[in-house]
Amino acid sequence: MNRRDFLRFSTLSSATFFASPYLSFAATNTDRRFIFIIQRGAADGLNTVIPYADPAYAKLRGALAIDVAQATKLDGLFALHASLAETAKLYASGQALFVHAVASPYRDRSHFDGQNVLETGGIAPYQMKDGWMNRLLTLLPSTQNEAIAIASTVPMALRGKAEVTSYAPSNLPQASDDLLMRVSQLYAEDAQLHSIWAAAMDANNMAEDASAKQDPASLGKLAASFLNKTNGPRIAMIETGGWDTHTGQEGHLARQLKSLDALIATLRDGLGENWQKTTVLVATEFGRTAAANGTGGTDHGTGSAAMILGGDVKGGRVLSDWPSLNQSNLYEGRDLKPTLNLDTLIASIAAASFGVDADKVAKTLFPNNSNSKLIDGLIKT
Numbered sequence: 001m002n003r004r005d006f007l008r009f010s011t012l013s014s015a016t017f018f019a020s021p022y023l024s025f026a027a028t029n030t031d032r033r034f035i036f037i038i039q040r041g042a043a044d045g046l047n048t049v050i051p052y053a054d055p056a057y058a059k060l061r062g063a064l065a066i067d068v069a070q071a072t073k074l075d076g077l078f079a080l081h082a083s084l085a086e087t088a089k090l091y092a093s094g095q096a097l098f099v100h101a102v103a104s105p106y107r108d109r110s111h112f113d114g115q116n117v118l119e120t121g122g123i124a125p126y127q128m129k130d131g132w133m134n135r136l137l138t139l140l141p142s143t144q145n146e147a148i149a150i151a152s153t154v155p156m157a158l159r160g161k162a163e164v165t166s167y168a169p170s171n172l173p174q175a176s177d178d179l180l181m182r183v184s185q186l187y188a189e190d191a192q193l194h195s196i197w198a199a200a201m202d203a204n205n206m207a208e209d210a211s212a213k214q215d216p217a218s219l220g221k222l223a224a225s226f227l228n229k230t231n232g233p234r235i236a237m238i239e240t241g242g243w244d245t246h247t248g249q250e251g252h253l254a255r256q257l258k259s260l261d262a263l264i265a266t267l268r269d270g271l272g273e274n275w276q277k278t279t280v281l282v283a284t285e286f287g288r289t290a291a292a293n294g295t296g297g298t299d300h301g302t303g304s305a306a307m308i309l310g311g312d313v314k315g316g317r318v319l320s321d322w323p324s325l326n327q328s329n330l331y332e333g334r335d336l337k338p339t340l341n342l343d344t345l346i347a348s349i350a351a352a353s354f355g356v357d358a359d360k361v362a363k364t365l366f367p368n369n370s371n372s373k374l375i376d377g378l379i380k381t
Contacts, residue, residue: 030140031277032312033227034353035236035267036133036157037260039284040115041243044298045305046290046336047253049098049318050079056325060291064249064298074098078318083257086265090309091316097308097378099345100320103286103338105369109300111244114285119157121343121366132346132365133237134160139356139364147235150223158237216240216263224270227278238263243284249297264309276311279353279379283307283342289334290325303336308349312380319375344372352379 051057052068053076071079072088078100080088090096106117106125113125121132137147138161147164149155158164187193219238226232240260245252260282268275287304303323308315321339323329331337343366350365351358351374358374 030234030354031274032353033234033236033271033274033278034136034350035223035227035238035278035280037238037240037263037280037282038115038118038155038157039243039260039282040239040241041111041245041284042114042286042288042300043243043256043284043304044245044249044253044288045100045102045284045303046288046298047249048081048084048257049074049100049305050081051077051100051322051325052079053077054322054325056290056327060325062292064292064296074318077322078320081254081257083254084261086261086268087307087309090264090268094316095309095311095313097313097315098318099306099308099340100318101303101323101336101338102283102306102340102342102345103303104342106286107302109286111285111300116156118283118285118342119155121346121369123368127368130160131155131157133157133235134162134164135364136350136354136361137162137164137235139361140354147237148226148233150219150226150236150238155237155239216259217266220263220266221270224267228271228274245288246293246297246299247295249292252297268309278310279312279349280309281306281346281349282309283346287336290330290336291334301335302331303338306342306345308345308378312353314377314380341369341372343369344374348375349378 046057046061047064047066050066050068050071052066052071058065066079066081068079071082072084072091073079074091078098080091080098087096091098104114104118105123106114108114110125116125117123119131119133120126120128121135122128133147134157147158147162149158149164154164223236223238227234227236240256240263242252242256264280264282267278267280271278283306284304286300286302288298288301290301291298293299319340323337323339325336327333329337344362347362347365348358350356351361362372362374
């Protein structure tokens with residue numbers, strides 16, 4: 001990261017202390033919205049989208065196995081965790097699609113390395129220096145090359161050649177108008193800091209509530225406020241953490257999923273009519289072990305579950321080439337075996353969402369892993 005980028009990222013992340021919100025982005029040529037929600041920490045797909053009808057599930061999970069009577073049945077094999085109540089409503093209305101036994105090309109169990117592979121679109125950690133979301137921006141008309149990360153700094157998935165900004169709410173008190181004016185005057189003659197300060201003020205000013213809280217529901221509302229702007233961004237990334245559940249998983253996962261559910265619900269409600277032109281992808285760096293460990297949790301695994309949500313999604317189904325949880329079918333004898341490439345899923349969704357040539361999307365986003373046949377029929381239009 002060069003000095004200019006450092007100053008830009010650090011200024012934007014603290015902008016809420018200095019200003020009331022207002023931001024102008026470049027006008028866009030699309031009404032489509034695309035949101036990537038990353039679950040950092042390796043979310044447990046087996047207790048999120050529960051394969052209740054797989055005979056090995058209850059045996060492997062023991063006390064952690066979820067009774068289907070306490071979940072929402074999706075079909076004859078899968079059920080949804082009860083904490084995802086609003087997400088279940090989206091599924092019932094055909095606006096949520098779940099994808100199971102999915103994973104990126106990464107096959108080890110380091111959070112940092114796994115997240116890097118997921119966000120860069122490489123096949124090995126640190127192989128690529130920019131993110132797949134940033135490369136997606138380069139495929140869109142130039143006036144669409146503006147994205148926003150609801151995070152304190154720009155995540156790896158959004159870093160690269162295309163212009164990106166970030167915004168994060170702060171719990172610090174707002175500065176007075178007098179202080180803002182004085183800082184603006186201080187930077188007015190500085191060729192570098194003036195543009196960075198102006199960008200920070202613009203980003204902050206697009207947010208409708210400078211005192212926005214950092215809970216999931218507030219972040220969903222904040223993201224929707226950006227994406228609803230006529231001249232606002234059309235691509236966003238939201239980071240969620242805390243998905244590592246080595247111990248005490250039952251209550252921990254329930255709280256995590258409830259928070260995710262609130263985030264999704266406020267995105268839906270906040271976007272209003274624009275929800276019908278929105279695609280949301282929820283994914284994690286890798287899954288967790290098929291069997292419970294000895295401390296009421298699960299350890300780092302491989303295959304997991306992803307979610308595709310939105311008013312334009314052909315939902316109401318679970319997409320999976322289910323490998324079963326029989327011991328002989330587990331990856332390395334311990335994990336849910338991936339039967340679907342997450343890169344392929346991402347490329348398929350991105351191409352369909354923006355109407356871009358699918359092969360070009362796959363080769364641009366995942367140049368070292370673009371030979372898989374893309375998936376049709378994920379998006380309505």
